Amino acid sequence: MKIKKFAAIDIGSNAIRLLFMNVFEKGRNTYFKKSSLIRVPIRLGTDTFIDKFISPVKAEKLVKSMKAFSNLMEVHEVVSYRACATSAMREAANGAEIIERIQKEANIKIDIINGKEEASIIFDNKIADKLDPNKDYLYVDVGGGSTEITLFSKGICTFSASFNVGTIKILKNCVPPGEFIRIKECLLDICPNCEDIEIIGSGGNINRLVKLSAPKKEKYLSYKELNAIFYDLKKYSQEELMINYDMNPDRADVIIPAATIFLSVMEWSKAERIHVPKIGVTDGIVHQLYKEYKTNKSLID
Template structure:
């Protein structure tokens, strides 16, 4: 059986197609296709409150491309989600309806809680009897989830991301709110809180760290990585650090949120 997933984010849009293998007590996947296109919906929405006609035209062409790939691979079922940029766009719902009628793709515009729930399905099986805070930094929002073992205790979405430009004052207010929420989410006696980072920026930082024997990065090391990347110009991040152009200009703001 072949399945597909479409992730319509603020900084990029992705399609993944897999073959699913079902056995007695296990389900496994083999990736057939992965496509990431740097269409930055958040650039429009977080400045103008809507998706502009030029960006909408590109979006339609991209959805037509995804639809064609889904048909060529003979996918049995797909699930398409759109997050903060499209849910905040004044014309997001209209574009969703037009995509369904003109392209034939059904998009689900989801809220921050639903976004976190989808991510948690992948995270929870790997959790042990510890205290965790899951931090997912996207282009337009950051989702925080607190776990005790495999049990989700609290979750909250904040309007801060790598693409969303906030004034220094608004950024400080939002970061302070995140920190206060995080402190209140755990019992006062909680110890050894483990952070789980997800998102393209933390994945890139991990690759730069060149970890081969562990999947752990300490806070001091994360701060050092952030300083290392910031020392490069955007051009050198692309040329020397091998970043995509749409990653080079957002990785430092994203790092600040994780830290």
């Protein structure tokens, strides 16, 4: 059995992540097994969404992190990698300049992707293969700077859009006027004919909310359960959340904004349940990389 290792880098608004994934085939099946995940909470969005510019301090931290990621990928002997940057780098006036510096100093090429491409990468997790073909699902990925919403109707992707609402933007009061109304109107438009629609949630915050609500249950929450944990967490300050719920500082201040977005989407779509399969942008990147690897290999062979 030949095992190939791939790497995916997600430069988000709240944190940057490096995922190593082992991929191997057995018979007709292909298996994707996570090897390790490194997360660094640089929080680029704090600069971008307020000043539209990434500060020299944050830029230096990002460059140093990318150098470390480059060394780790070399040690892990990855077959290939892809690095993607989302809304924080997308909206920063000096984003292209920093990317050029990273290419020069860390030898890592970074693609700035828009919201629709981000949703497409997430779709490459083969989510549709695991869904009930007779049901309707909304895939909702909540990030620091944007929220991606994709509708699967009877197993087919029928709608995908990116909205300028994220946890850091809520935290810093940077959500554009009318953006929540835009989400509401969109959901009221695309969901009226969907019966018993359910949500598939993505992102570190919804994973944590599931653990907080019921650590030993299956990976889903009802609207009632999510609403209950939301109102419970609202009682505490950031410091109290860190102490009482063992949260890191960069999780404790965005967990409430994240819950707000998920609850709003559930309310407007009339969804009663949210599934949390622990998937995201980095997983989708690896699936794309493996598809490209297989295609290129077959051409060579």
